[in-house]
Amino acid sequence: MAVKIQIRDLNFFYGPAQALKSINMDIYENKITALIGPSGCGKTTLLRLMNRMSDLVPDTRVEGQVLIDGQDIFEKSVDVVNLRKKVGMVFQQPNPFPKTIFENVAYGPRMLGTNDKQALSKIVEESLKKAALWDEVKEMLNKSGMTLSGGQQQRLCIARVLAVNPQIILMDEPCSALDPISTLKIEELMMDLKKEYTVIIVTHNMQQAARVSDYTGFMLLGELVEYAVTREIFNVPKDKRCEDYITGRFG
Amino acid sequence: MSSIKHSMKKVGVLLSSTLLLAAVILAGCAPASAPVATPQAGELSGTINEAGSTSVQPLAELMATAFTAKYPKVTVNISGGGSSAGVKAIAAGTVDIGAASRDIKITEPDVIPVCIARDGVAIVVNEANSLTGVTIEQVAKIYAGEITNWKDVGGNDATITVVSREEGSGTREVFEEYVTGAFKKKIKADALFFDSNGAIRSKVASDKNAVGYVSFGYVAGLKTLMVNNVAPTIENAQSGKYPIVRRLYFLTKSVPSGIVKEFIDFCRGPEGQKIALNEGYIPLVLK
Amino acid sequence: MSKISDSVLQPGCELRRVYDGFWRYAIYLFGAISFIILLLIALFIFREGYPAFQKIGIWQFISGLRWDVSDQAYGILPMIIGSTYVTIGALLISVPLGIFTAVFLTDVAPQMMRSIIRPAIELLVGIPSVVYGLVGMLMLVPIIRQSGHGSGDSVLAASIVLAVMVLPTIVSITEDSIIAVPNAYREGALSLGATRWQMIWHVVLPAAKSGIIASIVLGMGRAIGETMAMIMVIGNSIIIPDSIFSPARTLTGTLALELKYAAGLHWNALFATGVVLFVFILILNSFGFLMLRGKNK
Numbered sequence: 001m002a003v004k005i006q007i008r009d010l011n012f013f014y015g016p017a018q019a020l021k022s023i024n025m026d027i028y029e030n031k032i033t034a035l036i037g038p039s040g041c042g043k044t045t046l047l048r049l050m051n052r053m054s055d056l057v058p059d060t061r062v063e064g065q066v067l068i069d070g071q072d073i074f075e076k077s078v079d080v081v082n083l084r085k086k087v088g089m090v091f092q093q094p095n096p097f098p099k100t101i102f103e104n105v106a107y108g109p110r111m112l113g114t115n116d117k118q119a120l121s122k123i124v125e126e127s128l129k130k131a132a133l134w135d136e137v138k139e140m141l142n143k144s145g146m147t148l149s150g151g152q153q154q155r156l157c158i159a160r161v162l163a164v165n166p167q168i169i170l171m172d173e174p175c176s177a178l179d180p181i182s183t184l185k186i187e188e189l190m191m192d193l194k195k196e197y198t199v200i201i202v203t204h205n206m207q208q209a210a211r212v213s214d215y216t217g218f219m220l221l222g223e224l225v226e227y228a229v230t231r232e233i234f235n236v237p238k239d240k241r242c243e244d245y246i247t248g249r250f251g
Numbered sequence: 252m253s254s255i256k257h258s259m260k261k262v263g264v265l266l267s268s269t270l271l272l273a274a275v276i277l278a279g280c281a282p283a284s285a286p287v288a289t290p291q292a293g294e295l296s297g298t299i300n301e302a303g304s305t306s307v308q309p310l311a312e313l314m315a316t317a318f319t320a321k322y323p324k325v326t327v328n329i330s331g332g333g334s335s336a337g338v339k340a341i342a343a344g345t346v347d348i349g350a351a352s353r354d355i356k357i358t359e360p361d362v363i364p365v366c367i368a369r370d371g372v373a374i375v376v377n378e379a380n381s382l383t384g385v386t387i388e389q390v391a392k393i394y395a396g397e398i399t400n401w402k403d404v405g406g407n408d409a410t411i412t413v414v415s416r417e418e419g420s421g422t423r424e425v426f427e428e429y430v431t432g433a434f435k436k437k438i439k440a441d442a443l444f445f446d447s448n449g450a451i452r453s454k455v456a457s458d459k460n461a462v463g464y465v466s467f468g469y470v471a472g473l474k475t476l477m478v479n480n481v482a483p484t485i486e487n488a489q490s491g492k493y494p495i496v497r498r499l500y501f502l503t504k505s506v507p508s509g510i511v512k513e514f515i516d517f518c519r520g521p522e523g524q525k526i527a528l529n530e531g532y533i534p535l536v537l538k
Numbered sequence: 539m540s541k542i543s544d545s546v547l548q549p550g551c552e553l554r555r556v557y558d559g560f561w562r563y564a565i566y567l568f569g570a571i572s573f574i575i576l577l578l579i580a581l582f583i584f585r586e587g588y589p590a591f592q593k594i595g596i597w598q599f600i601s602g603l604r605w606d607v608s609d610q611a612y613g614i615l616p617m618i619i620g621s622t623y624v625t626i627g628a629l630l631i632s633v634p635l636g637i638f639t640a641v642f643l644t645d646v647a648p649q650m651m652r653s654i655i656r657p658a659i660e661l662l663v664g665i666p667s668v669v670y671g672l673v674g675m676l677m678l679v680p681i682i683r684q685s686g687h688g689s690g691d692s693v694l695a696a697s698i699v700l701a702v703m704v705l706p707t708i709v710s711i712t713e714d715s716i717i718a719v720p721n722a723y724r725e726g727a728l729s730l731g732a733t734r735w736q737m738i739w740h741v742v743l744p745a746a747k748s749g750i751i752a753s754i755v756l757g758m759g760r761a762i763g764e765t766m767a768m769i770m771v772i773g774n775s776i777i778i779p780d781s782i783f784s785p786a787r788t789l790t791g792t793l794a795l796e797l798k799y800a801a802g803l804h805w806n807a808l809f810a811t812g813v814v815l816f817v818f819i820l821i822l823n824s825f826g827f828l829m830l831r832g833k834n835k
Contacts, residue, residue: 053729058649085731095722098745107740108730157726164730305798333798358802412689417774418607419799427608437606440616443691443785444774446795457680458689 004029004168004198005050010064012045014057019045021222022064027215032190032199034213034230036206038245041219043202047170050200051087052080068168085112088161092173094153096145096160101128101137104145104156108164123163131159132189151182158189169193171201175208187212206246210234218242296324297510303337303350305447306421306466307499310368311350313526314518321517325510334421338362341502347511349502352421364500365507367518369533370466372425372495373483375452375473377459382406384477387494391431393462396439401460413442414454414463422448425497426464464495468531488533496533583816587809594803599810605776605792612807614814616778620693620786623779624772625761627697628704633754635701636708641738643709644716645724663706671770674699679771687783691773694782699767704757711756715749716742748829755826759819765790789815 005027012020020042027033035043048054049066052073065072073083085108096104105124114120124141128134133155137148145156154174161169171190175183190212193199203209209216210230217227218239226233226242237243301311308331315327332340334351341349342360355364374390376382385393385404392398393411402408415438416423423438431438445451448469455463456472465473467483475483478495487493507515517523524534591599594612602613639659643652674695683690719742727737743750765788773785774795789811797808 051729053725056725056728081731081733083731084729089725089729091722091725091729093722095720095726097723097726097741107727111730111732111736111740160726160730331798335799335801356801410688417795417799419796419804421799437608440604440606440776441785442775443689444776444787444795446769450770453675454691457676458683461689 002029004068006067008065008067010066012049013061015059019222023224025217025224025227027198027200029198030194031214032194032201032212033215034209035202035217035219036209037219042222043219044172047172047200047202050170051084051089053089055080085164086166087168087170088164088166089170090157090161090172090174093177094150094157096153096156098144098146100142101145101156102141105159105163108160112164127159127163130162131155132185133159151178151185154178154186155189166197168198171199173202173204176204218245295322295510295513298326299348299511299514300328300346301348301350302330302332302340302346304334304352304421305331306352306370307350310527310530310532313530314523317522317526318514318517327514337502341504344504351500351502352497353424362502362504363506364502365515366498366535367501368499368527368535370497370499371483371488371493371533372422372464372497373467373470373475374462374464374478375455375470375475376462377455378474379459380406380474382476384480386479387430388434391434391436394431394438394442395436409460412458412461413439414451414461415442415444416451417444417446421497422464422466425495429495485533489536580816583809583812587806587813590803590806590810594807600814607804610803614789614811616776617787617789617792619778621762621788623693623786624696624700624788625758627693627782628700628761629754629758631697631701632704632708632757636705637712637750639709640712640716643713645738645742659706659709662702667764667766670699670703671767674767674771682783689773691771691785692783693779693786696768696772699771700761700764703764703767704760707757707760708753711753712750715746719745752826752829755822755829759822759826762819763790765794769794
């Protein structure tokens with residue numbers, strides 16, 4: 001089982017406040033890894049460090065390493081733009097651009113320099129199929145992405161990420177704004193996606209983590225309290241705090 | 252029928268205003284005829300409102316300051332608006348004195364103009380210009396666009412920047428009357444137009460190829476050209492040698508009386524005329 | 539039941555209703571006053587301008603090439619073209635500059651620079667028009683003259699001065715509409731590997747499009763209406779400019795230059811020019827506000 005991402009002694013600060021405390025973690029290729037924990041525990045912060053979206057917040061500081069395929073992403077030589085092409089992200093709120101469905105998916109490839117209409121069409125179709133959205137939208141590719149339902153929008157955003165051909169997909173509570181049926185669809189989609197991609201998901205929904213993930217990390221107050229195979233975390237948690245959280249005693 | 256009536260009325264207006272004008276000019280562009288017994292200081296009181304020509308305004312303000320210094324109980328308010336506005340205001344009775352920097356037209360309402368000073372208009376160029384004099388005909392041709400290069404009037408080889416006042420300006424009217432109009436020419440449409448003596452002065456002072464015309468009071472920093480070999484000086488204007496001269500008027504609705512009369516007499520008297528001379532205007536001929 | 543209806547009928551309640559009604563109508567009245575003032579101004583301009591349209595003919599007035607008061611020739615085509623050129627020229631400079639500045643302020647500049655540049659631009663609004671004119675006259679015009687293209691008073695000089703004057707309008711409205719673009723769009727683009735520039739160009743600006751167009755239209759209204767600074771740097775020649783170095787005259791410039799001495803048909807013709815301007819600006823502003831409203835929907 002190959003390790004895709006190695007996190008080594010990672011500390012992260014917002015100004016003087018420490019948000020992550022010496023995190024050590026190996027994330028495995030072609031698996032779904034879930035990060036759970038109460039609000040403010042640092043799980044989203046950790047997720048956003050993996051494609052350096054954390055750079056957007058001013059006055060922050062990183063210590064330690066995040067190695068993807070052995071390469072430290074915080075090294076000066078790393079091109080953050082290339083990193084983000086390799087590490088895609090799906091957000092809590094579906095955020096399609098105010099463009100057509102086609103243009104939403106074609107956006108990434110266009111930026112990478114693909115302008116050939118046929119090639120783009122092919123990428124758009126494949127990506128939408130992978131995101132299990134093709135059948136619903138193939139007749140209306142020129143309609144605005146904003147006209148779709150919330151669940152469809154989220155799958156459109158996933159298709160948009162897939163179109164740039166990433167290796168890792170980060171999902172930040174991708175279902176929190178969706179209804180149960182849409183949630184189920186996204187979960188099925190994730191199971192498909194892990195065949196080709198490494199998926200990391202932040203979720204508040206413990207059933208979801210239990211259903212879809214292979215590994216689960218429980219975080220609290222900036223620390224990775226427990227990290228193991230999902231089955232173990234939910235059945236035989238080693239840490240008392242983790243057990244309390246999972247059984248619903250706090251959080 | 253109606254057209255005859257109309258033209259008759261026009262003739263009437265023409266006659267009456269011409270007569271008035273003639274009367275004023277005869278009576279005087281010489282100073283106030285019968286010297287009034289100077290009233291005791293402090294005797295006069297009240298408020299005089301004046302409005303009209305912006306060319307008259309600076310002079311009127313100085314005269315008013317001197318007048319109120321002499322009679323502290325009198326207030327004189329001077330405002331601008333332009334000659335036409337001055338005529339309209341006095342005709343409508345909204346002010347006590349109107350001001351105009353041009354003759355009253357026959358199409359305008361009946362008012363009584365009283366000359367308070369005269370103003371010469373000088374042809375000015377940049378100080379770097381080597382030219383010293385021109386003929387009126389040359390100036391007319393420059394303004395009509397028939398002469399476009401300084402070398403054609405004896406200067407350097409450079410395109411002339413023609414700078415003029417805007418349509419309706421009193422300064423422009425006198426210029427048109429004595430210069431372009433005298434040769435049946437018109438100021439060309441592609442001349443540059445500015446709306447004050449000050450603006451013309453700054454334009455000509457900054458552009459070494461410019462020619463313009465301004466009141467005598469505004470020639471500082473500029474080079475004035477002799478016109479037909481006559482320098483634009485107050486003496487030459489007063490003696491009638493320098494041709495481009497206009498009259499500045501105070502306007503009243505009826506024969507002035509009370510403090511309005513006192514003020515106009517003051518302006519036309521030695522004290523007022525001294526101010527006019529100091530400011531570069533041509534004073535009325537003093538006895 | 540009976541208790542409630544009793545309390546509704548209490549005299550205090552009646553008084554409150556009168557009081558409330560009074561204020562409602564008072565506010566209507568204040569709202570109406572500003573509209574009535576506009577209406578009166580329009581009415582006055584039309585009344586004074588109407589005789590000119592009647593005597594000259596609307597078409598002859600608008601398409602006439604000559605403006606010669608001594609000949610009673612009143613055609614404002616050169617001024618319409620002059621105003622149009624200057625406005626277009628100003629927008630060609632101020633729109634790119636304004637959009638870049640707004641983008642710079644919202645998405646690029648560090649907080650320090652932002653807190654210096656934004657007030658500086660807002661300060662531009664407070665500078666009197668005459669000061670712009672003076673700076674243009676004493677600095678810009680001589681520079682253009684020294685470049686060897688005529689007297690320096692020109693469409694170019696006017697466009698540059700005007701561009702600076704409309705810049706705050708364009709920057710502030712564009713900035714507002716860029717700020718209104720949800721951050722999620724930015725994150726979405728960046729997470730796909732967009733560079734900051736690609737994000738701004740492909741996602742942020744298109745999303746802010748209607749606000750930007752509104753800013754341009756409102757800036758245009760300001761540009762056409764601007765007078766004082768214009769007459770100081772444009773030369774005011776009554777010709778159709780044949781290059782950016784040529785002098786020209788604007789519609790508002792004609793009014794400002796000639797109104798104080800005008801009488802008779804000249805007076806009416808100047809007000810008729812005002813009518814043309816009024817209609818121009820009315821159309822532009824309605825368009826601009828429609829765009830703004832479209833954005834807020």
